[in-house]
Amino acid sequence: MxxxxxxxxxxxxxxxxxxxxxxxxxxxxxxxxxxxxxxxxxSNHRFDNLSKIWLEGDHYKWRAMRTNGVDERFCTGKDTSDWEKFEKWAETVPYTMRNPLYHWTHLELKTAFGVTDLLCPQTARKIYDECTEKLQKPEFFARGLMQHxxxxxxxxxxxxxxxxxxxxxxxxxxxxxxxxxxxxxxxxxxxxxxxxxxxxxxxxxxxxxxxxxxxxxxxxxxxxxxxxxxxxxxxxxxxxxxxxxxxxxxxxxxxxxxxxxxxxxxxxxxxxxxxxxxxxxxxxxxxxxxxxxxxxxxxxxxxxxxxxxxxxxxxxxxxxxxxxxxxxxxxxxxxxxxxxxxxxxxxxxxxxxxxxxxxxxxxxxxxxxxxxxxxxxxxxxxxxxxxxxxxxxxxxxxxxxxxxxxxxxxxxxxxxxxxxxxxxxxxxxxxxxxxxxxxxxxxxxxxxxxxxxxxxxxxxxxxxxxxxxx
Missing domain, CATH: 3.20.20.140 (Metal-dependent hydrolases)
Structure with missing residues (x-):
């Protein structure tokens, strides 16, 4: 296998x-x-957290979240925090199996951040914190990622x-x-x-x-x-x-x-x-x-x-x-x-x-x-x-x-x-x-x-x- x-x-x-x-x-x-x-x-932009670089403007993810029963405020809402949006995305990911989002999600975590854990509610906080910490380093700013x-x-x-x-x-x-x-x-x-x-x-x-x-x-x-x-x-x-x-x-x-x-x-x-x-x-x-x-x-x-x-x-x-x-x-x-x-x-x-x-x-x-x-x-x-x-x-x-x-x-x-x-x-x-x-x-x-x-x-x-x- x-x-x-x-x-x-x-x-x-x-x-x-x-x-x-x-x-x-x-x-x-x-x-x-x-x-x-x-x-x-x-400007060599620095992203505040994983949600900012991963969820903002991503209508692919929003469509999946809506289909999974996630309320719109966790997709595009202004009254929810970045963590709350990410938490709802992590809840959705296990249900995206056979959708390309499942492949893309784990390829991106692995190739950008070296994260090989599967994203799910149980791993969400650890992955969010680990990736957010790395995003504060220059090699993870906009230009650094392009060169990476x-x-x-x-x-x-x-x-x-x-x-x-x-x-x-x-x-x-x-x-x-x-x-x-x-x-x-x-x-x-x-x-x-x-x-x-x-x-x-x-x-x-x-x-x-x-x-x-x-x-x-x-x-x-x-x-x-x-x-x-x-x-x-x-x-x-x-x-x-x-x-x-x-x-x-x-x-x-x-x-x-x-x-x-x-x-x-x-x-x-x-x-x-x-x-x-x-x-x-x-x-x-x-x-x-x-x-x-x-x-x-x-x-x-x-x-x-x-x-x-x-x-x-x-x-x-x-x-x-x-x-x-x-x-x-x-x-x-x-x-x-x-x-x-x-x-x-x-x-x-x-x-x-x-x-x-x-x-x-x-x-x-x-x-x-x-x-x-x-x-x-x-x-x-x-x-x-x-x-x-x-x-x-x-x-x-x-x-x-x-x-x-x-x-x-x-x-x-x-x-x-x-x-x-x-x-x-x-x-x-x-x-x-x-x-x-x-x-x-x-x-x-x-x-x-x-x-x-x-x-x-x-x-x-x-x-x-x-x-x-x-």
């Missing part, structure tokens, strides 16, 4: 163990998509109007870990609420120094900010979309739609889709000009619980997988760019696993050797899919219909400085897949060194470093 969370955790064969320990484990981390708070890195996990690059998620002052400070400090911004211009195409859109455009005008009166002024202002992001080291854009937009439009139509919404008039569904299409095309052209990689995260239905949205706001654990029909629109959007040779490198992340094969086959339609290997990428298992089963399904689809060997690998997509073991979790899963194939004779055992050096090390680190030109 294998032991839980030991050195060979998730590794079911000798070949998998060899691939992981000799190849995957040693590779640095490139975390090319995350939601870390840049100010925490700039052998992080080489992190890319945060930033709005075009952000000052990027924290990224600039980190670079000026000469910190060993590069922290680069990522261009996330979703608000520039969020025209559903005219008043909110106008307020954002006015802020964009202010920070760019471009007076905005018409649609072309918006693009000019965004180009100013795009150039600024480039100067601070940006290499990627990111777009959180429900679905792909690929409506036919004329420039005259887009000019009129902008004037209408900027003037405070609500748009029709058709007008919204046309405007979003035009903006996505403009963003893609900018990225092509600078050689950036564009990322598309699609398929979430957000803020399903309107009562809790009014109480807590977005990103608090009330989102789910959507069932959008995207194949034709995705194809048309990429073709709109490719036929004018304006399609830059792109990563597609689907949230509904039914789309795995759809995305995996879409990649091959737009690969282009001029950009090197794997111009269009199938993104790693995202959000609800960034667990063992979701990762395996994503990698199996990619292996069958594309080239796993050219995959740019894992990311944390997290706000937590304790989430880096997600890379280890992914690497172990990858090595186990390949190791099982070797043991079953599906891959040649004589090629295990090649598999480790070229495929495992490539997917874990080298492919991303080359692809993003870090």
């Amino acid at each position: 294998k032991q839980f969370n030991d050195d060979n955790f998730l590794l079911q064969t000798r070949a998998a163990e060899r691939l992981y320990h000799e190849h995957a484990a040693k590779m640095p981390i490139i975390d090319y998509h995350c939601h870390l708070i840049p100010g925490y890195v700039a 996990y052998n992080v080489e690059v992190v890319c945060t998620t930033d709005d075009p109007v952000d000052s990027l002052e924290h990224h600039i400070k980190v670079a000026e400090d000469g910190f060993a870990v590069r922290m680069l911004p990522t261009w996330r211009p979703d608000k520039a195409m969020a025209v559903e609420v005219p008043a909110n859109f106008r307020a954002y455009i006015e802020k964009l005008s202010e920070v760019s120094g471009v007076e905005i009166r018409k649609f072309s002024d918006v693009i000019d202002a965004l180009r100013v900010r795009h150039k600024f992001f480039e100067q601070v080291g940006c290499r990627l854009s990111d777009h959180g979309i429900e679905e792909f937009y690929a409506e036919d439009y004329t420039q005259a139509e887009i000019d009129a739609i902008f004037n209408k919404v900027f003037g405070g008039t609500e748009l029709s569904r058709e007008e919204i889709r046309k405007f979003k299409t035009a903006m996505m095309v403009e963003f893609a052209v900018m990225d092509h000009e600078t050689g950036w990689t564009q990322q598309f995260h699609y398929g979430a239905i957000r803020d399903n619980n309107s009562r809790m949205f009014r109480q807590l706001g977005p990103d608090t654990g009330f989102d789910s997988i959507g069932d959008f029909t995207v194949g034709k629109a995705m194809s048309k959007f990429f073709d709109m760019l490719d036929r004018n040779d304006k399609l830059t490198k792109a990563i597609i992340y689907n949230l509904n696993p039914r789309d795995n094969e759809l995305v995996a086959t879409m990649l091959g339609n737009f690969q282009d050797g001029r950009y090197g290997a794997g111009k269009i990428q199938f993104g790693s298992g995202w959000w609800f899919l960034d667990q063992k089963d979701g990762m395996e399904k994503q990698m199996n689809a990619l292996s069958t219909l594309g080239l796993l060997s050219r995959f740019v690998g894992m990311l944390t997509d997290s706000r937590s400085f304790l989430s880096y073991p997600r890379h280890e979790y992914f690497r172990r899963t990858l090595c186990n897949l390949l190791g099982n194939d070797i043991e079953q004779g599906l891959l040649p055992a004589s090629e295990i060194e090649f598999i480790g050096r070229e495929i495992v090390e490539g997917v874990c680190y080298r492919n991303a470093k080359n692809y993003f030109q870090f």
